[in-house]
Amino acid sequence: MSALDTLSHWRLARDPDGLAWLTFDRAASAVNALSADTMAELALVLDALDKDPPKGLVIRSGKPTGFIVGADVNEFASLDTPEQGRALVARGWNLFNRLAAVRYPTLALIQGHCLGGGLELALACRYRLVADQPGVSLALPEVMLGIFPGWGGMLRLPRLIGAPAALDMMLTGRGADARRAATLGLADARVPPRLLEAAARATVLSGKPARQARGLAAWTNRWPLKAIVANRARKQIAAKDPLGHYPAAPAIVTLWERHDGDAQRAPSLIDGIIASDTARNLLRVFRLQERLKANGRQPGAAPAQRIHVVGAGVMGGDIAAWCAYKGLTVTLQDQDMARIAPAIKRAATLYARRLKDPRAARAAMDRLIPDPAGTGAALADIVIEAISEQPEAKLALYRALEPRMKPDAVLATNTSSLSLETLRAGLARPERLVGIHFFNPVAKMPLVEVVHADGTAADALARASAFVGQIDKLALPVKSAPGFLVNAVLAPYMLQAMRSVDAGVAPAAIDAALVAFGMPMGPLELADTVGLDIARAAGEELAGGQEPPRCLAERLSRGQLGRKTGQGFYAWRDGKPVKDKPGASAAPAGLAAGLIQPLIDATRQRVDQGIVADADLADAGVIFGTGFAPFTGGPLHYQGRTNT
Numbered sequence: 001m002s003a004l005d006t007l008s009h010w011r012l013a014r015d016p017d018g019l020a021w022l023t024f025d026r027a028a029s030a031v032n033a034l035s036a037d038t039m040a041e042l043a044l045v046l047d048a049l050d051k052d053p054p055k056g057l058v059i060r061s062g063k064p065t066g067f068i069v070g071a072d073v074n075e076f077a078s079l080d081t082p083e084q085g086r087a088l089v090a091r092g093w094n095l096f097n098r099l100a101a102v103r104y105p106t107l108a109l110i111q112g113h114c115l116g117g118g119l120e121l122a123l124a125c126r127y128r129l130v131a132d133q134p135g136v137s138l139a140l141p142e143v144m145l146g147i148f149p150g151w152g153g154m155l156r157l158p159r160l161i162g163a164p165a166a167l168d169m170m171l172t173g174r175g176a177d178a179r180r181a182a183t184l185g186l187a188d189a190r191v192p193p194r195l196l197e198a199a200a201r202a203t204v205l206s207g208k209p210a211r212q213a214r215g216l217a218a219w220t221n222r223w224p225l226k227a228i229v230a231n232r233a234r235k236q237i238a239a240k241d242p243l244g245h246y247p248a249a250p251a252i253v254t255l256w257e258r259h260d261g262d263a264q265r266a267p268s269l270i271d272g273i274i275a276s277d278t279a280r281n282l283l284r285v286f287r288l289q290e291r292l293k294a295n296g297r298q299p300g301a302a303p304a305q306r307i308h309v310v311g312a313g314v315m316g317g318d319i320a321a322w323c324a325y326k327g328l329t330v331t332l333q334d335q336d337m338a339r340i341a342p343a344i345k346r347a348a349t350l351y352a353r354r355l356k357d358p359r360a361a362r363a364a365m366d367r368l369i370p371d372p373a374g375t376g377a378a379l380a381d382i383v384i385e386a387i388s389e390q391p392e393a394k395l396a397l398y399r400a401l402e403p404r405m406k407p408d409a410v411l412a413t414n415t416s417s418l419s420l421e422t423l424r425a426g427l428a429r430p431e432r433l434v435g436i437h438f439f440n441p442v443a444k445m446p447l448v449e450v451v452h453a454d455g456t457a458a459d460a461l462a463r464a465s466a467f468v469g470q471i472d473k474l475a476l477p478v479k480s481a482p483g484f485l486v487n488a489v490l491a492p493y494m495l496q497a498m499r500s501v502d503a504g505v506a507p508a509a510i511d512a513a514l515v516a517f518g519m520p521m522g523p524l525e526l527a528d529t530v531g532l533d534i535a536r537a538a539g540e541e542l543a544g545g546q547e548p549p550r551c552l553a554e555r556l557s558r559g560q561l562g563r564k565t566g567q568g569f570y571a572w573r574d575g576k577p578v579k580d581k582p583g584a585s586a587a588p589a590g591l592a593a594g595l596i597q598p599l600i601d602a603t604r605q606r607v608d609q610g611i612v613a614d615a616d617l618a619d620a621g622v623i624f625g626t627g628f629a630p631f632t633g634g635p636l637h638y639q640g641r642t643n644t
Helices: 037-050 073-077 082-100 117-123 143-144 151-161 163-171 178-186 195-202 215-217 226-238 248-259 267-274 275-297 313-325 339-355 360-365 391-404 458-470 488-504 507-517 523-530 532-542 550-557 589-609 615-626 636-642
Strands: 011-015 019-024 056-061 066-068 105-108 113-115 127-131 137-139 189-191 306-310 329-333 368-370 382-385 411-414 433-437 449-450 474-478 571-573 576-578
Touching: 011 037, 019 037, 037 082, 056 195, 066 105, 066 117, 073 275, 082 117, 105 117, 105 195, 105 507, 113 117, 113 195, 113 433, 117 137, 117 151, 127 178, 143 163, 143 248, 143 275, 151 163, 151 248, 163 215, 163 226, 163 248, 163 391, 178 189, 195 550, 226 248, 226 636, 248 267, 248 391, 275 458, 275 474, 275 615, 275 636, 306 313, 313 329, 313 339, 313 360, 313 368, 329 339, 360 368, 382 391, 382 458, 391 411, 411 458, 433 458, 449 458, 449 615, 458 474, 474 615, 488 523, 488 532, 488 550, 488 589, 488 615, 507 589, 523 532, 523 576, 532 550, 589 615, 589 636, 615 636
Parallel strands: 019 056, 056 105, 066 113, 105 127, 113 137, 127 189, 306 329, 306 382, 329 368, 382 411, 411 433, 449 474
Antiparallel strands: 011 019, 433 449, 571 576
16 A cells, blocks of 8 residues: 555546646545645655656645635644744745655646635645636735744745735735736636636646746845835835734745745744734634634525615615625615616626626626616515614515515515614514624625524524625624614714713824724724714614713714715815824823723623623624724733733
C-alpha cells in the first residue's frame, strides 16, 4: 500500500495525457479548510509527485461550496504558546514554497470561495483559472480576524498584481469576483463553468510563463517606490484606526516592506499579533457570525422563489431590490407607478455598481417587477409589508392581503417598533405573521432581526430565517418587544449623546470620540442618517417617559430632520456631513465610555428579559446591527473583560 492509498482528504488521478488531477474534499466537512492533517496529506502528495513528476498538476475542489475557505480557524483558537504560533506560520509557508518550486506546471481551478490560505495555495501555483459565475470570491481576509496572511500571500500577491492593489486587498479583506480577479491579473482567465476542465488542461500544458506584475506595478515592490507605498498605507491605517485597535494591519505593511512577506523573519510580530486581545476578539466575532449564518440554514425549509413587497419607500424598495439582486423574482407594490419609480431607479444604480456586467444587471432588473395592482401577492412565498409605522394602515393592508395569499405563504412585516401582538389582531391565521426587520441601508447592513411572538408558528419562523440566509444576510431571532434588540440599544446611546450636546459638548467632538473608540460613525451622525424624527419616536418609546433632549426638540421644531432635509446636527452636502476640522473642538475625558454604557446596559436588559436568547447572540446582533467596535468582541464581552 502506498502513502496515497491512506489519504482521507485528497484524491489524486492521472489522465492519459500525463496530467495529474488533485481533488481536495475534506472528510466530514461541508467546506474545504486547511488544517494540520489536510496539509500533511498534501505534503505526501507532493512527495509522490516528486518521485514520478506529471506533465502538469491541476488542483481543484470536490465540494460544491467552493475551492478552499481558508485555514481551519479552530487551530488558531487553540494556540497556547508563541512556539505554536510560529510553527503554524512555518507549516504553511514551507509547504506552499515547496508547491511553488515543483518542476512541473501547476494550476488552481477555482470555483466559489478561495479565501485566506486557499488563495495563498492558489498563488503558489503557476496558473489560476476562475469560474465565470456568481459566488466566486478571491480574498485574503485574515486582517478581519486580527491576523495576517503568513503562508506566502504577503510575498506573492504584491509580485503578481503590484503592491498598491495587493495591500488594498490585504488591509481591507475585500474580495475580488471572477471579473475583477481577471482584470487585476490575479487570475489568468475567467472561464464558463462548462469549459473549466478543458481550459485547465490547455493552460497547464501551454508552457506560458507565470504571470507577474509589470511596469509601474512591478516597480512598487522595489525601493524607493516600496517605501513610498508603505508610508502611504501606514497613513491610511492611522487615519482609520488612530488608537491602534487593530495591530494586524500595520504588521502586514511592515512584513511586506521589510521582510518580503516572511513573518518568520519577525517572530516578535507573530507572537504579538497571535496573542493579542484583538485577534482573540475578532476570532470570537467570526464565530458569532457563523452562528448567525447557521440560523439562516433551516433543514426542511423550502427556498423562497417569489417575494412580494408592499411599500416602495426607501426600506421597501431597497428590500425588493436586494432580493432581486440575490436571484429571487420580486413584485413591488405601491399605490401607483410614480411611487414605485424611485425604487426602480435606485435598484438600477445598485445593480450597475455591484454587478458590473450589463447583462447581469439587466437580468436583475427583469426580476424586479413593478406591481401597482398587487397581483404578485397571490404567487409569493413570502409577502413583506414595509409601509408607514401606523398600526391601522398595516392592519387594513393585512385584511386585504391575507385572503389572496397562498395557504403556505409567510406574511412578514418590516416594522421597527410595533409589536407582532398588535399587528396580528384580526388575522385569520395570526400564527404566520413574523417580523423580518432590515436595517438601512439594506445593501450594506448585514443583520436582519427575525421577530417572533408567543404563538408564532415554528414553520413560519424557520422559513423566515431561511429566507434571510438565502439572500446572504445574518438572521438574528428576537422576541417581539419595543425596539427588538438593535433599536432598543441604539436609542439610549443616541439620546445620551444628545444630552452631551445639551451640556455644551460640540457634536463633532462627540462623534470623533466614538469613532476613536472604534464605532463606524458617531452617534449624532448616525441620528442624522436615520432621521431625527425616527430617533425621537424610538426614544419616546424606550426612554421611560423622560423628556427628549433639548437639542433634539429644537431641531425638530425647525424641521431639521438630518440628512434627508440637509440639516440636523450637521449640514449635509452631497450626502456627507460637514464637520469641524480635527482639533477644533475637544471632548471631555471619559466621554466615549460614558456614552457606550447606556448601550451596554440596554443590551444586558434585552438578554435578561429574554428578548434575545443569550449574551453571545446579543453581542452578535449589536456588532452586526450597529457596527459596535468589533475589536471588543461585543458590548457584553467588552464589559466583562473591562470589569475583570
